[in-house]
Amino acid sequence: METSSDSEEQRNVTPTKKRKLHYEQKYSHLWEKDKNYSGAVLQPTVTSMLPESATKSFTDKIKSGEIKMACFLAEHNLPFSLADDLKDLIQSVAQDSKLASELTFGRTKAHAIVTNVTVDESTDRSSTKHLALIVRTAIEFDVEDSFLCLIPVVDGTAIALHNAFTKYFEENNIPYKENMVGFAADGTISMFGQHHSLSTLFAKDILNLFLIKCICHSFHLCASYACKKLPRGVEDFARDVYNYIQNSTKRIGDYKEFQCFVNVKPNKLLHLAQTRWLSLLQVVKRLLEQLPALRLYFQSAVLTDRLLAAQSILNKCLEPTAELYLEFLSFVLPYFNDLNKEMQSESPKLYLLYEKKNITYKTILECNLKPECLELTEQEKTSIDVHEKALETKILKIDFEKIENHLPLKDLYLGGKVAALIIMNKNTIHPDQIEQFRQKCLEFYIESLNQIKNRFPFEDEHRQRLKNFRFLKSDTLLDSNLKRSVPSIAHLGLMFPGLCPTNLTELDREWRTLRNTNLPFQEDRLIKANEFWRHISKIRKGDSSQMFPLLAQFAQNLLTLPHSSANVERLFSAINLMKTNIRNKLHSDTLTGLLFTKSGLKKNREPSQEHIKYFNKYMYKFNLSENDNKNE
Known part of the structure; x- marks a missing residue:
């Protein structure tokens, strides 16, 4: 017999739902061998259905990203061992990025990119000495210094350095005897010794080579x-x-x-x-x-x-x-x-x-x-017609050690x-x-x-050579007094026969014509020499031909001549930043790649199609020793 309270309690109880069973679905590779399902294997993927250009573009984006990552390591002098950590960091930050998830950037790839894709004598922190070569070129009056190579050397003698130079040029099919017009380095004996040095050996190889410490x-x-x-x-x-x-x-x-x-x-x-x-x-x-x-x-x-x-x-x-x-x-x-x-x-x-x-x-x-030592006497003024030239000569010949002066x-x-x-x-x-x-x-x-x-030296020949370079200054042609002081440049052509056109008469005719040509920037005396001569090269005759072709070419050739080796010193400073106590055994090829990468970053931070082209399986070098590979 039920009481009223029991029946009420039973009516308020909610019936228990039946639990659904969960079945875990697993893929079995045995299905692929079943004839009923073998057609699925041949089913095209979504990416394969896209145009070839779209797939290639995505691959190039991945390559471009990995090149930028390698350049980042090179620019900031970071070891290649950080490549994996850098990749993991990017993937953790950009988890929803398809591009980031496809990155496969590691130490080996970073090394390969820098050494094979982007790519003066110095003693670094290791026992290897290097000879650094920087070339100066001029294309349409854009004068540029570019890193060429880093050559490991064992012997620092003049002959050994000369052999290292010529070997590199021959191996890379560089006609240095035809293309090399000047050479600058520090004044060490092996570089600029008077009787036997790298400069004297180059002078024997190349006639009329311009040499300057x-x-x-x-x-x-x-x-x-x-x-x-x-x-x-x-x-x-x-x-x-x-x-x-x-x-x-x-x-x-x-x-x-x-x-x-x-x-x-x-x-x-x-x-x-x-x-x-x-x-x-x-x-x-x-x-x-x-x-x-x-x-x-x-x-x-x-x-x-x-x-x-x-x-x-x-x-x-x-x-x-x-x-x-x-x-x-x-x-x-x-x-x-x-x-x-x-x-x-x-x-x-x-x-x-x-x-x-x-x-x-x-x-x-x-x-x-004393002031009178630096001035012309009345007799000297009357006996010499050209006041400025006479005063300059007197100053250069004055005996400054003489107590009476x-x-x-x-x-x-x-x-x-x-x-x-x-x-x-x-x-x-x-x-x-x-x-x-x-x-x-x-x-x-x-x-x-x-x-x-x-x-x-203030000897006449050397002094005259340096003095005659002043015709390259824009002031020389923009100032009427300076313009008259350089009536001819034919003698300068004789001093640099390798840089000067053979027709000196025509060269001088162009110069004398230019002296009497009205130029549009007469008020601007601070214009750079290369910009000034770029404008001169664009002046045309009535038939659209160049008005000063020989003169412009001669000026461009002279502007390529070196004046210092400061660019090499900057290169050594970059090497010192790379070769730290932690990275003290960088291979020469790696150093060269890092320097090329740094040089390229100054011009453009976006990888070019040429970089993408070289980004392939052949960029890896397997002929390095195991120790070399472990240095990074």
Whole structure:
């Protein structure tokens, strides 16, 4: 018998649903062998039904992406071992990207792309020496320096270097004897020795080859040898200060407190590097800026550290003439550094060398010679017709070592700040110290003049060759006075028979015609030489033929001549960034590929069709040894 409450409870109970059974479906490859289903194997895929161009385009996009990834590693000097991590990162960020999911980028592929797709003597961190070749070309007056190759060398002698050059040219079918018009390198004996060097061997191979030592190296050496005439304590002071403070984290922190106390900029002290062209001037300027803080810091360091090194540096800080020498260097070094920086340019600068060198030479002469030595006498003015030429000749032949030609020591010009300091400290600096300081500065001037004269000879033939390059300047044709000073360039053609057309008469006729041609940019005196001559080459006659074909071609040939090896030094700097302690055994082929990749990135960051073409199974090199492959 049921109660009313029991029946009510039964009516409120929800009936339980029956659970559905889950069947896991598995694919069986045995079905493919069944005759009833074998037709499915032959069924075309969706991608195969697309046009061939669409499939190819997607594949090229993958290749292009992987080339960009390899270029990223090369540009930022990252090891190829990061390739897998880079791919995984991109795929994790772009999980919904079909393109990202198809990337198969690893260390081996990255190495292959850089060495086989994108693609002066130096000692790197490994035991392999390399000879770096950079070529200068001019196409339609676009002068460009391009990395050519990196050749491993064992022997650094002139013959070995020459053999390495010629072997590379022959293996790559480069007719260097026909195409090579100039050669520039640093002034080492193996490169530019007078009797037996790489330059003399090239001169035997190629008639009328233009040879020049790196101008930047030469001016750096002029300043370096002149600085040796100053007391060594100046250079030692710069090194000792850096080594004492910058090699200790605690001392760096303590020094910052003194910088704040005397209210000088919290700049770091700079290291004096002999191998860096422009380092001395920057070090001197930084020492002058920090001198108040340095004096106070080392007074404290002597009391707390009680080290002889601190006492020695303090003595140099407090030396009465220390600031005078630093201020003198701050005044005189820019004469060399400014010219050095200009000649490091990748654009043609050889046509400016004669003028810039003469300006520097004459400016230094004016600092220490009597004014009458640099002027023509009344007799010289009347006996010589061309005033400017006579004055130039006199300046170049003046005996700057002769005591009678020198200004009195008290009248030497050593910079405005030096003169002010001498007056301000006349009661604290002994007159004998000031006189010795001035004598050392005079010796600096004399040595710098000697160095300039020896490294840039003033003999008539060499001087005339450099001087005649001035016809390439736009100013020469835009200034009526300069225009008249160059009536002919036929003699320059004789100096460069390999670069000049054989018809000198026609060449000179074109030049004299150009001197009397109205040019559209007469107000712009700052136009670059290559841009100026590009315009000249486009001037046409009435029949649409070139008006100045021989002259334009001659100018372009001269603009390809080298003036320095600064581009090679930049290449060595790039190699030093690549060859770190972690990546200290990069193979030469890998280095070459990295350098080519970096060079290509300057022009275009998008892979070309040529890159895509070389992106195939043949880009992998399996002939490298196992150790070489493990270096990356």
